[in-house]
Amino acid sequence: MSLPSQRVRDSAIFICSRAEHVSIQTEGVQKAADYLTSEVLSLSCNETQLGDADIDPKGSDQDRTDWIFFISALNFCFWRSDTIYLVVFRDREYSGYRGFCAAVARAVQAGIPLYRPEFYSQISEARLGELLKPEVGEIPLCMKRTQILREVGSVLCEMGGSFLPLVLSCQGSTQRLVSSVLDKFPSFRDESPSTHEPGRQVYFYKRAQILSADLWYHFKGSGPGAFHDINELTMFPDYRVPQVLYSLGAISYSPELMGIIKRGQQLEAGGKIEQELRGTSVRCVEVLKELIIARLGEVGLDKARENGWEINSVSLDYFLWRYSKRERIKVETSVPHHRIITTFY
Numbered sequence: 001m002s003l004p005s006q007r008v009r010d011s012a013i014f015i016c017s018r019a020e021h022v023s024i025q026t027e028g029v030q031k032a033a034d035y036l037t038s039e040v041l042s043l044s045c046n047e048t049q050l051g052d053a054d055i056d057p058k059g060s061d062q063d064r065t066d067w068i069f070f071i072s073a074l075n076f077c078f079w080r081s082d083t084i085y086l087v088v089f090r091d092r093e094y095s096g097y098r099g100f101c102a103a104v105a106r107a108v109q110a111g112i113p114l115y116r117p118e119f120y121s122q123i124s125e126a127r128l129g130e131l132l133k134p135e136v137g138e139i140p141l142c143m144k145r146t147q148i149l150r151e152v153g154s155v156l157c158e159m160g161g162s163f164l165p166l167v168l169s170c171q172g173s174t175q176r177l178v179s180s181v182l183d184k185f186p187s188f189r190d191e192s193p194s195t196h197e198p199g200r201q202v203y204f205y206k207r208a209q210i211l212s213a214d215l216w217y218h219f220k221g222s223g224p225g226a227f228h229d230i231n232e233l234t235m236f237p238d239y240r241v242p243q244v245l246y247s248l249g250a251i252s253y254s255p256e257l258m259g260i261i262k263r264g265q266q267l268e269a270g271g272k273i274e275q276e277l278r279g280t281s282v283r284c285v286e287v288l289k290e291l292i293i294a295r296l297g298e299v300g301l302d303k304a305r306e307n308g309w310e311i312n313s314v315s316l317d318y319f320l321w322r323y324s325k326r327e328r329i330k331v332e333t334s335v336p337h338h339r340i341i342t343t344f345y
């Protein structure tokens with residue numbers, strides 16, 4: 001079987017060749033590549049970060065690795081149809097994914113070792129709900145989150161109580177790490193039968209891939225984040241980056257899909273439209289990457305590196321996701337994000 005990220009790339013090419021509701025826009029993707037090229041030449045990578053030091057993982061390498069694993073295990077569905085998931089921590093408001101990170105930091109500050117497998121392998125739904133409680137309402141999918149934590153927590157406890165040894169055993173390969181995570185933790189198996197061709201499987205692996213990327217990012221490419229094949233990873237197909245690609249004009253939607261999204265209607269998990277949104281996003285970022293590398297040339301790539309940019313799918317994905325925060329109004333007014341109840345993203 002091919003490497004896991006290659007399976008994602010191959011699925012994306014296949015889905016794009018059959019897609020009816022989502023397509024890459026030839027002109028729009030060129031414009032988006034122009035924009036991203038000028039951004040990596042003029043902005044340092046640090047300037048695009050969101051200043052989240054308060055909510056970042058802290059402690060020893062083992063603590064931070066377990067913290068990042070915990071976040072990845074629950075890195076899905078932070079939207080709600082009634083109100084946003086909002087957490088206040090140290091007088092600052094955080095919403096969505098960052099709200100979740102803030103809730104984890106809040107628990108740790110209160111002396112609760114929430115990210116430790118021995119703690120969460122036994123956690124109850126009520127306790128988890130209390131620890132991740134937003135300002136208004138509840139964390140979405142609390143029961144599913146509890147089940148996932150119990151599943152991954154008990155596997156980690158059997159393996160000695162930490163995720164760090166597994167990371168180190170992968171010897172700097174994201175592909176080995178993604179494969180091991182998929183093998184040991186069924187809740188990371190983000191794949192489904194193709195809705196375009198019976199008998200075919202399509203793969204996305206959003207949480208398993210972003211886990212490797214977040215280790216690389218957090219440890220600045222060394223220690224548990226030293227990966228020699230970081231460029232293998234694809235972007236992480238979630239509900240935010242497709243919205244950004246749409247707002248940049250790089251992808252477009254059929255009138256039917258546009259209607260569904262504008263009405264705030266939920267899509268079917270694992271259905272045709274979802275596969276098209278995710279597969280096209282993966283392919284679109286691959287195309288953008290090639291275009292940006294060609295535009296930069298050797299000299300431009302060196303200049304981008306001086307600004308802290310490696311041009312790979314991970315850094316483009318991070319850029320696009322953060323763009324949804326920096327340019328929130330622009331993105332939100334162009335199109336809402338698609339809605340699916342899922343534990344994959």
Ligand SMILES: Nc1nc2c(c(CN[C@H]3C=C[C@H](O)[C@@H]3O)cn2[C@@H]2O[C@H](COP(=O)(O)O)[C@@H](O)[C@H]2O)c(=O)[nH]1
Binds near residue numbers: 238
């Ligand atoms: N493709 C992609 N999806 C990402 C992220 C992140 C955060 N990663 C940070 C970690 C280290 C770096 O600093 C990254 O910036 C969260 N998500 C997804 O977004 C959704 C939530 O969105 P919202 O409701 O707006 O907060 C949800 O599906 C969540 O799983 C990313 O980077 N790429």
